[in-house]
Amino acid sequence: MIGRKKKAFFNETKLKVQSKISSWRQKLFSSGGKKVLIKTVAQAVPAYAMSVFKIPMGFCNDIQQSIAGFW
Secondary structure (H helix, E strand, O other), rough: OOOOOOOHEEEHHEEEEEEEEEHHHHOOOOOHHHHHHHHHOOOOOOOHHHHHHOHHHHHHHHHHHHHHOOO
């Protein structure tokens, strides 16, 4: 159960997104390729958690910062 420690629960999802993005930084992609990667992978990973649970705003901001740093 999630309970009061939502940040700890969603930390695994955040780390998964950040690890995928960090592995992409070493590769050269066009702007279209980056856009496709972000839309298909980086935004799809937390989609289930977002549809089931109410996510803390800090989690959303961390994901957006990771995506913006990759872009």
